[in-house]
Amino acid sequence: MFNQPETYNPANCMKHQKQNKTNEDSLSRSEIKSEQTGIPDRLKSGIEGLSGYSLDDVKVHCNSPRPELLKGHAHAQDKEIQKTETEPADVSGEPLHPVQEEHAKVNPFPVLVTDRLILRQFQExxxxxxxxxxxxxxxxxxxGVHxxxxxxxxEQIAWFKKIEKEETGIWWAVCDRHHHTFLGAVGFNNWNKENRKIEMGYWLLPEFWGSGMIKEAAQPACSYAFKNMRVHRIEAFVETENKNSKKVLNQLDFEFEGTMKDCEIKDEQFISLEIYAKLNIK
Incomplete structure (x- = not known):
């Protein structure tokens, strides 16, 4: 027996139309923008639920000339979202910026600036x-690392993130302040909070040796350790043959405290390390 084909029924047609209209109304209500913020309610509640931050004090400004000046369609700064169009549909990524800024206020990475340098967080x-x-x-x-x-x-990039997250140290990427050229690294690890001491390390690309860059980078780094990390003692362990590094430490007013003879093996040979330290003497 053949199945009877479905016949046209005006009543069924009206029923489907009403259902579609109901679905459209439901969708439009879910996309209604908040009168207070200008962000679609569903987008706002979703971001708030995932981030734990309230967007009640964020405001979307439509028909703003600001994004065009920056060659974009939308621009977020602080708690203000500027957009060129009148519809809120294309601001889906912008409400994340206030969330990111709020997160940075809780745990910001300290960017240090000198006359020639900027010390910033390592990036991938x-x-x-x-x-x-x-x-x-x-x-x-x-x-000691290669x-x-x-x-x-x-592994090194992951290590930078790991010690920062675990609060056992902090390392900066040392860059040219004006051209943002990568120059080297400076930082601290093995943070002993109980005894308020930490170990310092640094390295510089050879093409920038002799320029005073490491000294210029290490000075604000040490100041940060003393003031913000409440460290009393900064230690540095230097191979006895490393004359350039010992010169930098002397310029930074580190004091030579002694030599640990044949304390490590490197390239199947015993090496000796010299101990230098700088105290936070007020």
Whole structure:
């Protein structure tokens, strides 16, 4: 027996039309923008639920000339979202910026600036520069960390993030202030909070040696450790043959405290380390 084909029924047609209209009304209500913020309610509640931050004091400003000046369709700064159009549909990414800024206020990374340098947080885009530095024969000659491949260098990038998250240290990418060229690194690890001491390290790409860059970078870093991390003692362990590093420490007013003879093995040879320290004497 053949199935009877469905016949046209005006009543069924009206029923489907009403259902579609109901669905459209439901969708439009879910996309209604908040009168207070100008952000679609569903988008607003979704971001608030995921981030834990309230967007009640964020405001969308339509028909703003600001985005066009920045060659965009929307621009967010602080708690203000500027957009060129009148409809809120294309601001889906912008409410995240106030959330990110609120998160940064809770746990901001300290960016340090000098006359020539900017010390910033390491980014994944620094991987090639870090690999170049920590595979260069002149850099790793007296440095305890080195890598043989770009992929292996991700371990160092992960380490920077790890010590920052665990609050056992902090390292900065040292860059040219005006051209943002990557120059090297400076930072602290092995933070002993109980005894208020920390270990300092640094390295610089060879093409910038002799320029005073490490001294200029280490000065604000040490000041940050003393003032913001409440460290009393900064230690540095230097291979006895590393004359350039010892020169920098002397310029930074670190005091030589002694030599640990044959305390480590490097390249199947015993090496000796000299201990330098700087105290926060007020």
């Amino acid at each position: 885009t620094d991987i090639e520069s870090v690999y170049y530095g920590l595979s260069h024969p002149e850099v790793i000659k007296h440095y 890598y043989n491949s770009l992929s292996a260098t991700w």
